[in-house]
Amino acid sequence: MAGKLLQILRDSRYTTVLSGFSMLLESGYPSIRDGDVSYDIEQKYGYSMEEMFSTAFYSTRKEQFYEFYRNEMLSQLETPPGKGFVEMARLEKKGLFQSIITRRIYGLPERAGCQNVINLHGNVYDNFCPHCGRKYPMEYIRDSVRVPLCEDCKTPVRPRVCLFGEMVDNSVITRAAGEIQKADVLLVLGSNLKSYLCSQLIDYYDGDKLILVNETPHYADRFADIVVHERVDDLLEKIRVELGD
Numbered sequence: 590m591a592g593k594l595l596q597i598l599r600d601s602r603y604t605t606v607l608s609g610f611s612m613l614l615e616s617g618y619p620s621i622r623d624g625d626v627s628y629d630i631e632q633k634y635g636y637s638m639e640e641m642f643s644t645a646f647y648s649t650r651k652e653q654f655y656e657f658y659r660n661e662m663l664s665q666l667e668t669p670p671g672k673g674f675v676e677m678a679r680l681e682k683k684g685l686f687q688s689i690i691t692r693r694i695y696g697l698p699e700r701a702g703c704q705n706v707i708n709l710h711g712n713v714y715d716n717f718c719p720h721c722g723r724k725y726p727m728e729y730i731r732d733s734v735r736v737p738l739c740e741d742c743k744t745p746v747r748p749r750v751c752l753f754g755e756m757v758d759n760s761v762i763t764r765a766a767g768e769i770q771k772a773d774v775l776l777v778l779g780s781n782l783k784s785y786l787c788s789q790l791i792d793y794y795d796g797d798k799l800i801l802v803n804e805t806p807h808y809a810d811r812f813a814d815i816v817v818h819e820r821v822d823d824l825l826e827k828i829r830v831e832l833g834d
């Protein structure tokens with residue numbers, strides 16, 4: 590299968606990748622919205638992750654928002670991008686991938702070395718003062734106490750990420766749609782076709798090479814032209830080995 594996929598990628602003039610949630614799990618990041626982790630968070634803070642990571646909560650309870658955000662989200666950044674992202678960056682360098690689109694906000698593709706990445710929901714490395722526009726690095730938020738304030742105007746600094754209840758920036762959606770419209774091959778990695786990531790974007794794809802790689806089978810798999818039920822990181826590694834790199 591890796592050999593067949595490599596051939597398709599080589600024949601493709603433009604390949605766009607949708608990088609899904611499972612790639613985050615394969616990198617060792619916990620799913621803070623499900624199971625034990627989400628239960629523990631609710632016990633610890635008295636609110637669910639969805640409640641705290643929302644625009645309403647941010648507006649009214651900034652100190653608690655930042656406590657949660659630093660402790661449960663920014664602390665994850667100590668985990669480096671996993672093999673899947675590293676292989677993705679190597680394949681992009683080899684010219685097999687032209688663009689990568691994700692909803693995840695930890696900047697994993699970029700940290701692994703990917704170049705042309707569209708972060709639909711922003712990313713935690715991009716922080717700004719909503720009043721004067723001054724930019725701040727992630728470390729400024731991570732190392733802050735209580736609420737991080739702008740050094741110039743004392744306004745709370747915020748991450749340029751999409752909180753629950755906020756709209757995705759229209760210009761970002763337009764860019765992503767453009768990347769998909771011009772793709773010969775649309776490669777969906779670590780997601781099913783009914784996920785938010787895919788359902789928002791897949792209609793823009795006009796080609797006949799929608800390739801889906803996801804370990805877990807899903808009823809919507811039949812809408813893909815090629816389906817591979819395998820871990821993304823293992824498959825990308827096999828493709829790179831086939832490439833003889």
Ligand SMILES: [Zn+2]
Pocket residue numbers: 718719720721722723739740741742743744
């Ligand atoms: Zn400011």
